[in-house]
Amino acid sequence: MDKKKLKTFRDRLLAERDSLLGVVGRNEDYGREADTEATQDPADKASNSYTKELLFSQSTNDRLILTQIEEALERIDDEEYGVCTNCGNEISPKRLEALPWVRYCINCQELAEKGLLDEED
Numbered sequence: 436m437d438k439k440k441l442k443t444f445r446d447r448l449l450a451e452r453d454s455l456l457g458v459v460g461r462n463e464d465y466g467r468e469a470d471t472e473a474t475q476d477p478a479d480k481a482s483n484s485y486t487k488e489l490l491f492s493q494s495t496n497d498r499l500i501l502t503q504i505e506e507a508l509e510r511i512d513d514e515e516y517g518v519c520t521n522c523g524n525e526i527s528p529k530r531l532e533a534l535p536w537v538r539y540c541i542n543c544q545e546l547a548e549k550g551l552l553d554e555e556d
Contacts, residue, residue, distance in 0.1 A: 444531065459497050
């Protein structure tokens, strides 16, 4: 992959990482605020509980993507970006454009989703 394209992917990954860090931080702050509110109404308590669970699940997904972004940045530094970490084949440019943090080619991703890929981590 040429250096210009690699820089474009690095910039996108860094921007996405910064954005997700902000979202995760805001969600954590909101969750802490909801904990400190002394609501008496059971409906308010239920609503706060639902909101906290929703934010927790979103935060978990965001943290997973953050981990994948960090791994992608490491692959750029190691000059292994754009190569499937399972089979070693090139990941299609369209796939990288859509999800620049992916680590598998489409075939290995399908295997992983079916639970047929022996993942080390």
